[in-house]
Amino acid sequence: xxxxxxxxxxxxxxxxxxxxxxxxxxxxxxxxxxxxxxxxxxxxxxxxxxxxxxxxxxxxxxxxxxxxxxxxxxxxxxxxxxxxxxxxxxxxxxxxxxxxxxxxxxxxxxxxxxxxxxxxxxxxxxxxxxxxxxxxxxxxxxxxxxxxxxxxxxxxxxxxxxxxxxxxxxxxxxxxxxxxxxxxxxxxxxxxxxxxxxxxxxxx
Amino acid sequence: xxxxxxxxxxxxxxxxxxxxxxxxxxxxxxxxxxxxxxxxxxxxxxxxxxxxxxxxxxxxxxxxxxxxxxxxxxxxxxxxxxxxxxxxxxxxxxxxxxxxxxxxxxxxxxxxxxxxxxxxxxxxxxxxxxxxxxxxxxxxxxxxxxxxxxxxxxxxxxxxxxxxxxxxxxxxxxxxxxxxxxxxxxxxxxxxxxxxxxxxxxxxxxxxxxxxxxxxxxxxxxxxxxxxxxxxxxxxxxxxxxxxxxxxxxxxxxxxxxxxxxxxxxxxxxxxxxxxxxxxxxxxxxxxxxxxxxxxxxxxxxxxxxxxxxxxxxxxxxxxxxxxxxxxxxxxxxxxxxxxxxxxxxxxxxxxxxxxxxxxxxxxxxxxxxxxxxxxxxxxxxxxxxxxxxxxxxxxxxxxxxxxxxxxxxxxxxxxxxxxxxxxxxxxxxxxxxxxxxxxxxxxxxxxxxxxxxxxxxxxxxxx
Numbered sequence: 001x002x003x004x005x006x007x008x009x010x011x012x013x014x015x016x017x018x019x020x021x022x023x024x025x026x027x028x029x030x031x032x033x034x035x036x037x038x039x040x041x042x043x044x045x046x047x048x049x050x051x052x053x054x055x056x057x058x059x060x061x062x063x064x065x066x067x068x069x070x071x072x073x074x075x076x077x078x079x080x081x082x083x084x085x086x087x088x089x090x091x092x093x094x095x096x097x098x099x100x101x102x103x104x105x106x107x108x109x110x111x112x113x114x115x116x117x118x119x120x121x122x123x124x125x126x127x128x129x130x131x132x133x134x135x136x137x138x139x140x141x142x143x144x145x146x147x148x149x150x151x152x153x154x155x156x157x158x159x160x161x162x163x164x165x166x167x168x169x170x171x172x173x174x175x176x177x178x179x180x181x182x183x184x185x186x187x188x189x190x191x192x193x194x195x196x197x198x199x200x201x202x203x204x
Numbered sequence: 205x206x207x208x209x210x211x212x213x214x215x216x217x218x219x220x221x222x223x224x225x226x227x228x229x230x231x232x233x234x235x236x237x238x239x240x241x242x243x244x245x246x247x248x249x250x251x252x253x254x255x256x257x258x259x260x261x262x263x264x265x266x267x268x269x270x271x272x273x274x275x276x277x278x279x280x281x282x283x284x285x286x287x288x289x290x291x292x293x294x295x296x297x298x299x300x301x302x303x304x305x306x307x308x309x310x311x312x313x314x315x316x317x318x319x320x321x322x323x324x325x326x327x328x329x330x331x332x333x334x335x336x337x338x339x340x341x342x343x344x345x346x347x348x349x350x351x352x353x354x355x356x357x358x359x360x361x362x363x364x365x366x367x368x369x370x371x372x373x374x375x376x377x378x379x380x381x382x383x384x385x386x387x388x389x390x391x392x393x394x395x396x397x398x399x400x401x402x403x404x405x406x407x408x409x410x411x412x413x414x415x416x417x418x419x420x421x422x423x424x425x426x427x428x429x430x431x432x433x434x435x436x437x438x439x440x441x442x443x444x445x446x447x448x449x450x451x452x453x454x455x456x457x458x459x460x461x462x463x464x465x466x467x468x469x470x471x472x473x474x475x476x477x478x479x480x481x482x483x484x485x486x487x488x489x490x491x492x493x494x495x496x497x498x499x500x501x502x503x504x505x506x507x508x509x510x511x512x513x514x515x516x517x518x519x520x521x522x523x524x525x526x527x528x529x530x531x532x533x534x535x536x537x538x539x540x541x542x543x544x545x546x547x548x549x550x551x552x553x554x555x556x557x558x559x560x561x562x563x564x565x566x567x568x569x570x571x572x573x574x575x576x577x578x579x580x581x582x583x584x585x586x587x588x589x590x591x592x593x594x595x596x597x598x599x600x601x602x603x604x605x606x607x608x609x610x611x612x613x614x615x616x617x618x619x620x621x622x623x624x625x626x627x628x629x630x631x632x633x634x635x636x637x638x639x640x641x642x643x644x645x646x647x648x649x650x651x652x653x654x655x656x657x658x659x660x661x662x663x664x665x666x667x668x
Contacts, residue, residue: 002285004285004286004287004291005285007287008269008285008287008440008492008494008498009266009269009270011494011498011499011501011502012265012266012269012440012498012501013266014502015498015499015501015502015506016263016264016265016266016501019263022260022263022264023256023259023260023263024256024260025256025257025260025445026253026256026257026260028253028257028452030448030451030452032246032249032250033244033250033451033452033455049465053464053465102396105392105396106389106392121465122465122466123465124466124470129477129478129481129484130478133481133482133483134482134483135425135428135429135482135483135484136429136430136483139422139425139426139429140392140426140429156451157450157451157454157455157466158448158451161447161448161450161451162447162448164412164414164447164472167474167478168279168473168474168475168476168477168478168484169428169471169472169473169474169477169484170414170471170472171425171469171470171471171472172466172469172470172471172472173468173469174464174465174466174467174468174469174470175468176468177420177421177422177468177469178420178421178468179337179338179384179420179421180354180462181336181337181338181341181354181355181356182337182356182359182361182364182380182383182384183224183228183360183361183380184227184228184231184232184354184357185361185380187380187381187384189384189385189388190337190384190387190388190420190421190422190423191335191388191391191392191395191421191422191423191425191426192421192422192425192426192468192469193422
């Protein structure tokens with residue numbers, strides 16, 4: 001194995017040695033790629049762009065609960081950290097658990113998880129292992145509701161990349177899971193959620 | 205004159221297939237143009253900058269490869285190096301066998317197609333399931349992807365519905381929603397039962413060692429939620445120097461590939477899960493593959509190594525639109541494939557030497573390329589190489605110039621030929637016994653013969 005490594009590295013060096021000059025790394029300005037949204041505040045912009053990518057913005061706990069009640073779902077998951085705040089407010093008859101059992105994975109119609117932040121430019125929700133330890137919760141149920149701390153909405157992709165948390169797994173989710181593989185027709189909910197919802201909440 | 209294989213393929217193509225590919229690519233291309241113009245005032249400057257970043261990477265691989273190896277190892281990631289397709293397949297198999305893996309879920313990787321990994325693993329008793337919807341259909345149909353981003357662009361919903369019925373996923377129903385739901389529930393079981401997941405990588409940041417994987421369907425995310433081992437198969441050219449460069453490349457990739465501001469799932473993986481974490485692989489191995497890339501690096505076509513596999517050049521290419529992906533007889537179709545496939549073939553270059561000629565050199569592929577690859581220039585270099593190496597595939601569809609060069613090298617003959625050429629004015633081309641000539645002259649006239657005019661002028665000009 002290490003022999004192959006040395007061979008590859010040697011071939012790379014041999015290939016590059018004859019180049020008289022090599023292309024320099026351009027020092028580009030990130031402001032150039034996120035133009036046109038100087039006016040709106042990050043939260044307003046996020047909600048607008050989140051809607052554009054097919055997301056469902058929710059503005060309050062009451063709004064979230066009314067939306068859940070309207071869907072008539074029987075079973076869902078709620079992050080244990082949010083449980084004390086939300087437990088008394090779910091619609092009656094709705095079974096909500098704070099642990100996700102793989103054997104019952106198809107029973108959960110929705111999951112409410114804690115997001116690590118968002119990106120206004122693209123309407124993106126940021127999830128990390130630290131804040132959203134149960135990866136499957138944000139993925140397997142038909143609807144995913146991300147609770148986003150208001151203070152952690154980044155202006156642009158460049159800003160978010162400049163403030164990447166030290167986490168082995170960070171995922172940016174921009175709208176519902178989708179495909180256009182069959183005749184170019186857009187279908188939402190392929191492997192992940194068919195509905196992405198987000199509630200931008202005051203930091204707790 | 206003998207037809208090029210790609211022309212023959214296109215001529216025999218069903219009309220419905222051609223129109224599916226034509227309409228699909230055209231719609232994506234037009235949406236892409238609108239999206240870029242709507243948000244970016246200087247889209248052209250951005251893609252040139254992205255091109256410089258990637259060209260910089262390609263020309264500094266001697267520095268970046270060792271650096272990224274160190275970074276990955278710091279994250280607890282195993283790193284492997286493979287020179288050839290065979291070696292890459294064997295390495296993946298060895299890693300899987302050492303851990304007793306029987307079931308593998310695969311997110312889409314073009315490199316996996318390139319080295320024929322899925323078939324290889326099947327032959328060695330490891331179930332390897334494609335999880336991208338299009339790739340899944342391709343796999344169960346034993347077909348090949350015909351587009352880099354949309355593998356089943358050549359198939360109708362009726363064909364897909366027939367496939368699902370055949371493999372036992374419900375009775376025939378060609379509603380795309382139903383098809384998607386059936387595949388969703390079928391693959392869910394596969395994700396949860398899999399011992400290992402294999403993905404490609406769109407980028408790896410040298411600065412942070414983060415492996416970036418993008419999908420719209422969320423399949424790579426699902427692979428990494430349930431499996432215990434994460435294998436990454438990646439070409440040695442897929443590096444970016446800094447995290448901030450990803451802001452540019454991710455923006456351009458999503459817009460160029462599918463006209464989206466950002467791909468739905470953009471994942472940054474820096475090693476296995478932390479201890480005490482509920483989900484996620486507890487082991488991660490990255491397999492770097494050369495398979496002809498260092499040879500490309502040494503050639504005058506190294507610019508093709510900038511490619512980020514967005515498929516924009518396929519969507520805009522008049523030849524791809526008419527001929528469709530399978531006409532290119534290789535894993536990478538379209539303009540990028542016409543450059544990559546002959547280069548990847550190594551010593552079998554002559555077999556693919558016709559592909560660089562499957563282009564009108566209109567330049568549209570270069571204009572849309574998010575990393576500004578001068579594809580038409582590269583095609584010309586490969587045409588020249590094809591001629592020099594003298595393969596029969598390089599000659600098809602090209603007029604034989606032997607007689608011309610023999611006459612042109614003999615002044616007396618040349619003068620005689622110039623005089624004789626006047627006879628062309630009198631020949632009725634419409635009646636010529638050559639079908640191609642008759643077809644050409646149906647709507648065109650030859651200009652009057654002017655052979656020798658320059659010589660006459662030169663001889664009689666007044667000297668100063």
